[in-house]
Amino acid sequence: MSYPFPLVIFDLDGTLVDSLSDIAEALNLTLADLSLPQVDEATVRGWIGEGVRSLVGSALQAAQAKVPLDKVMPGFMRHYGECLLHHPRLYPGAASALEGLHARGVTLAICTNKPSRFVEPLLEHLGVAGYFAAVLGGDSLPERKPAAAPLLHLCTQFGHAPTEALMVGDSAVDAAAANAAGVPLALVRYGYLRGLDPAHSGARWVMDDLQELLRLDTAR
Structure with a gap:
């Protein structure tokens, strides 16, 4: 399936x-x-x-x-x-999740508020740049998260309705952007929640390991 x-x-x-x-x-x-x-x-x-x-x-x-x-x-x-490249590391399960999603033919993209010139070197350093079909930094567009615009831009770029995309994030900024764009949301518990209660974030899924993305129910 x-x-x-x-x-x-x-x-x-x-x-x-x-x-x-x-x-x-x-x-x-x-x-x-x-x-x-x-x-x-x-x-x-x-x-x-x-x-x-x-x-x-x-x-x-x-x-x-x-x-x-x-x-x-x-x-x-x-x-x-x-x-930038002193001590970064992928969270446990991140590499496996990216590999598994890519193998299933899923289009993967990055939407971050990090300045764009720092994103590609970081992805290259961590060995995962090749998984991503698009990368948006915080200065790539006139608006950034929590605005809906970056997520809607990516949906349009790849020809998908917002409901056909999934935003995976860790913060209130990610939640606000996803909710504003009408994009389904998955949140991880280990990031920068800054007091955000995932249960009241609008997230459909809350996870401790990104490998859980590989086991999402196919029923929408």
């Missing part, structure tokens, strides 16, 4: 890839440049999900720093690029 969703769209950080330590390293290098206190990974985890400007803005606000965000971002982006 064919897979119930011909298009599966994945978030990246917190869903497929654990990049927390590298993001925290880049942020702390940026804070050090400003002679501001360092922050631990648990704190950084609570700031991830809405793009790098939001991340850095949260750090500056927490430090009560008066420096303009626009002046800080170039330094952060430099550190982000330098730290």
Whole structure:
């Protein structure tokens, strides 16, 4: 029997890839440049999900720093690029899920708020770039998640109705985008939920391992 969703769209950080330590390293290098206190990974985890400007803005606000965000971002982006491939890893089950879905003929895509220039190098480094037919970063389109536009763009690109796609994510941003686009949603519990209750997120499936995607009931 064919897979119930011909298009599966994945978030990246917190869903497929654990990049927390590298993001925290880049942020702390940026804070050090400003002679501001360092922050631990648990704190950084609570700031991830809405793009790098939001991340850095949260750090500056927490430090009560008066420096303009626009002046800080170039330094952060430099550190982000330098730290990108230090310690990233695929979450357990991610590689098997991608391989299994690809083998079934499912079209796979990435929709992340990570700056687009950092996405392909990360996927290449982790050995999974070849699985994806399209990659959208946070700056690929005029709107990014939680807007519906990126998901609808991918549906249109591959000729599928929103109900024929599946969004796989880990955050309130992913849930809002999927719900706004009318795209069915699967959430993982291990990412950046930031207080989101998966039971009240609109998700059809909540999972601890992406391999569970291979066992979705074919009844829609």
